[in-house]
Amino acid sequence: RxxxxxxxxxxxxxxxxxxxxxxxxxxxxxxxxxxxxxYTVLSLEELRAEYPDQPLCLALGLDAALGLTKWHRWRDVLALAGIAVMRRPGWSLPEPLPQWWRDAQNHSRDSVPTSGGWLRFVDIPPIDxxxxxxxxxxxxxxxxxxxxxxxxxxxxxxxxxxxxxxxx
Known part of the structure; x- marks a missing residue:
């Protein structure tokens, strides 16, 4: 970046x-x-300390979400906050999906937990x-x-x- x-x-x-x-x-x-x-993870740690019982949600475009594994302490980012992914024109999911992505999507099927670990697509009008x-x-x-x-x-x-x- x-x-x-x-x-x-x-x-x-x-x-x-x-x-x-x-x-x-x-x-x-x-x-x-x-x-x-x-780093995002430092901010999420501070927010988690300030709001221990509130769900945290990190909103990312699909392009950024696909690059999450390159982020500093990315596994901690995912553990601290759920990821709301907005689809981006011209971007598609890789096949097969990485295991961490599948795990996070499966975790999403439950109600929104206060901890992280979940990933959901948010349907909004795409911004090109x-x-x-x-x-x-x-x-x-x-x-x-x-x-x-x-x-x-x-x-x-x-x-x-x-x-x-x-x-x-």
């Missing part, structure tokens, strides 16, 4: 703009505040845009107005993020 091009402060500002009207969303900045490498594609479009000078909220597109242009400015 390539490192981000925009600073953490810019990425946070774009997220705040995108979610400004979503009263039920809270932005957790713990990974930005952590010194040194920040990944962050990497948006960054590539911006670096090529293509507009992303149709792919991100207008307020975020303006912010990117104002701050000249991701290479070339976007076109109007």
């Amino acid at each position: 390539l490192p981000p091009v925009a600073s953490a402060a810019h990425r946070l500002a774009m997220l705040q703009l995108a979610l400004a009207e979503q009263a039920d969303c809270v932005i957790d900045t713990r990974e930005l505040e952590r010194s040194g490498p920040s 845009t990944a962050a990497a594609q948006i960054r590539a479009d911006l670096m090529s000078g293509r507009s992303v107005e149709a792919k991100v909220p207008a307020v975020v597109a303006r912010y990117i242009k104002e701050h000249e993020l991701y290479g070339k400015n976007t076109r109007d």
Whole structure:
């Protein structure tokens, strides 16, 4: 995975703009505040300590879920939180499925446990845009107005993020 091009402060500002009207969303900045490498498993451990009796759910696109075994302490990630997988256009499940995936899906058949270990597909309208594609479009000078909220597109242009400015 390539490192981000925009600073953490810019990425946070774009997220705040995108979610400004979503009263039920809270932005957790713990990974930005952590010194040194920040791994998902560390955040999940902290969240588990703060909310010991609540189920934790990590939402991932299918592309990210298929790469989970490359993550730092990935088995601990799966043990700490359930995985909600959103299908992505152009991505399909490998055949045969890895054993860990089958085990997690079988665990899913029960009610949602407070611990992790489960994996479920979440049916939402598929989004045919990944962050990497948006960054590539911006670096090529293509507009992303149709792919991100207008307020975020303006912010990117104002701050000249991701290479070339976007076109109007």
